[in-house]
Amino acid sequence: MRAYIFQSMPDRFDLSVKLSPQSADAWYATRYRTKMNPGDIVFFWMGGDPKFRGLYGWGTIQSLPYFKKEWNAWAVDIKYDVKFANHIRYEVLLKDHILREMLIFRVKIGTNFLLDDKQLKSLIGLISNMNQTIPNIYQNGN
Numbered sequence: 001m002r003a004y005i006f007q008s009m010p011d012r013f014d015l016s017v018k019l020s021p022q023s024a025d026a027w028y029a030t031r032y033r034t035k036m037n038p039g040d041i042v043f044f045w046m047g048g049d050p051k052f053r054g055l056y057g058w059g060t061i062q063s064l065p066y067f068k069k070e071w072n073a074w075a076v077d078i079k080y081d082v083k084f085a086n087h088i089r090y091e092v093l094l095k096d097h098i099l100r101e102m103l104i105f106r107v108k109i110g111t112n113f114l115l116d117d118k119q120l121k122s123l124i125g126l127i128s129n130m131n132q133t134i135p136n137i138y139q140n141g142n
Contacts, residue, residue, distance in 0.1 A: 001137065003041040003120045004032065005055075005104050005113040006078075015046045015056040019083045026068065028111045029076040033065040035114070036076050041135045043115075043123065044080070045104060046087070053090040055127075057083040058135055082133045088126070098122040 006027050008015055029036055040061040046052050063077035093099045099122050103113040115123065120137065128134050 001040055002035055002037070003043070003115040003123075003137070004036070005043045005045045005102070005115065007045045007047050007104065007111055007113065010046055010048050010052055015044050016052070016087065019044055019057050019080050021057070021080050021083050024062065024077060024079050026075045026077050028071070029065040029074040031110055031112045032114050033074050033076070033112070036061055036065050036112075038062055038064065041120075041137065042078055045113075047108065050090070052087075054093070055084065055088040057081070060135075081135070084127075084130075084132050088130065088132075092126070093123075096122055096126060099126065 010016075027042075038061055041058060042061060043058045044056045046054065046056055057080060059078045059080040059082070061076055062079050065074050065076045067073075068075040090105075093102070094105070098118050102115065102119055107113075124134050124137060
């Protein structure tokens with residue numbers, strides 16, 4: 001099981017409005033698409049203005065990547081599992097010595113950002129400490 005951050009921008013896809021738990025959607029699968037598999041965890045990040053920037057929830061990948069003709073690009077199907085009661089602002093993540101090294105802080109352009117194991121565990125701990133629902137990263141013996 002891998003974990004990713006998928007980034008949107010508020011002028012294209014406003015997560016504060018459109019992220020609806022238990023609904024499904026398709027997202028661009030650009031970087032790391034050869035690594036994406038059903039069951040992988042996705043954290044949803046909105047970039048742009050600092051007052052909106054941060055994590056809004058998480059979900060799971062539902063399909064292998066496929067070429068979506070109407071987009072002329074690769075896509076992956078996801079399910080939104082959890083929308084956070086309040087988004088987790090980027091400043092909170094920057095305070096953590098592990099999370100501040102996430103790729104999304106170093107390469108801000110793109111849709112897909114892979115998390116390493118340390119980043120995933122730190123992120124889950126932070127989300128749990130904020131009394132938000134966390135993904136079960138130990139499913140299927142992983």
